[in-house]
Amino acid sequence: MYREERILIYFGYLNKHKFVSTKAFLQFAKNEDIKEITARRDLINLKNHGLISMELGLIQLLTSKTGEIPRIKKQTLNNDSKLEIAKKAVKFLSNDDVIFVSAGTTMEKFISKIHVIIDTLYTNGLEIVREASKNPYIKKIILFGGRFRSKSSSVVGTFALREIEQMRFFKAFFSVTNLDSNGTLWNNHIEEAIVLNEIIKKSNYSYLLLDDSKIGSLGTSKVCYLSEVTHFITNKNESKDQIDRLSKFTNII
Numbered sequence: 001m002y003r004e005e006r007i008l009i010y011f012g013y014l015n016k017h018k019f020v021s022t023k024a025f026l027q028f029a030k031n032e033d034i035k036e037i038t039a040r041r042d043l044i045n046l047k048n049h050g051l052i053s054m055e056l057g058l059i060q061l062l063t064s065k066t067g068e069i070p071r072i073k074k075q076t077l078n079n080d081s082k083l084e085i086a087k088k089a090v091k092f093l094s095n096d097d098v099i100f101v102s103a104g105t106t107m108e109k110f111i112s113k114i115h116v117i118i119d120t121l122y123t124n125g126l127e128i129v130r131e132a133s134k135n136p137y138i139k140k141i142i143l144f145g146g147r148f149r150s151k152s153s154s155v156v157g158t159f160a161l162r163e164i165e166q167m168r169f170f171k172a173f174f175s176v177t178n179l180d181s182n183g184t185l186w187n188n189h190i191e192e193a194i195v196l197n198e199i200i201k202k203s204n205y206s207y208l209l210l211d212d213s214k215i216g217s218l219g220t221s222k223v224c225y226l227s228e229v230t231h232f233i234t235n236k237n238e239s240k241d242q243i244d245r246l247s248k249f250t251n252i253i
Contacts (some may be wrong), residue, residue: 006034006042011061019058072221079109081211081235088233088253089173093118100199101128102174103192106209109133110173122169124160124195130246164198172203175210178219182240183226183249185218193221205230208250212237213245226250 013028014020020028022043029039045060046052053060086109093099098117101107103125111121111131120140121132132138146158173194178186185208187193199208206229215234226232226249233253237243243252 001035007046009034010042010046014052014059014061018205019060022054022057022059027060029133065141081213082109083092083113084235085209085211085233086113086210089207090114090116092171092205092207092231098122098170100169100172100174100203101125101132102172102199102211103128106211107173108177108211111138115136124168152169152250160195161198164195164202167202169199169203171205171207173207173209174199175208176219176223177214178217179208179210179215179246180218181216181245183246185223185226187221187223188219190221193223194241196223198225200228207233209233215242221231 004204010025010029013025025041025043026036030036037218039246043052043054047054051062053062057194061062077097082105085106090113093114093116096174097116099118100122101111102123105127106128108131111128112135115138116137118138121138122127122142122144123129123132124144126143129141129143132141144163150210176185176196177188180186185196187196194203200223208226208229208231210232212235215237226246229250229251231251232249235244246252
C-alpha cells in the first residue's frame with residue numbers, strides 16, 4: 001500500500017474523532033493490514049509536517065496556522081457533498097468546450113464526472129492535470145506555468161498570472177476556501193486569490209463550486225464578490241435562510 005493511500009485511510013479515521021489514543025490508532029491500522037512499525041513511522045511524518053499533534057498518548061488532527069486545511073486532509077472531507085456538486089456542474093458543459101478548472105478537491109471530483117468532449121482544459125492545478133489525464137473525454141490539457149504550491153497542489157505567481165492575462169475563457173469552474181454571509185469570496189493564500197480573480201474577470205461564464213461547510217466563514221485574502229460570478233453551485237443545504245440571502249447576488253444551483 002502506498003503512503004498516500006495509508007494517509008487517506010488514517011485521516012478518514014481521525015476525522016471521526018476529536019482525539020484518538022495511540023493504542024486505538026495502532027489497532028485501527030492493524031485492522032487495515034498496516035504494520036505497526038509502518039503506522040508509527042507515518043505518525044512521526046504527519047507530526048513533523050504539522051498535520052497532527054501527539055501529546056500524552058493522544059492523536060489529534062490539526063489545521064494549518066493559516067487556517068487552511070492541507071490538501072491530503074481535504075480529500076477525506078465532505079465527499080458526498082462534493083460529488084453532488086460535481087454532478088450538478090457537469091450539466092453546464094457542452095461538447096467541444098474550452099474551459100478553465102481551478103485546483104481543489106471538489107474540482108477533482110468535477111473532472112472525474114465529465115462525460116462530454118472537452119476540446120481543451122486549462123488549469124493551474126497539478127492534481128487536476130492528473131485526474132484529467134485519466135478522463136478520455138478531455139482531449140487537450142494545458143497547465144499554466146509558475147511557482148508550485150504543494151499545500152493546494154496549484155501553480156501561482158507572476159508567470160501564471162501573465163499567461164492568464166493574455167487569455168479569454170468561455171467557461172471557468174473554480175472553488176474557494178470561504179464564502180462569507182455578505183457574499184464575499186475568500187482564499188487562504190493571496191497568490192491563489194489573485195489568480196482566481198483574474199480568471200473570473202477573463203471568463204464569459206464563471207461557476208463557483210462550493211460545499212455548504214465553507215459558507216458563512218471568512219478567509220484571509222479576498223477573491224471577489226459573489227455578484228461577479230454568474231453561477232454558484234452547491235449541495236443541498238439545510239439552512240434555507242442562508243441560501244436565500246446569497247441568492248440576491250447570483251444564480252444558485
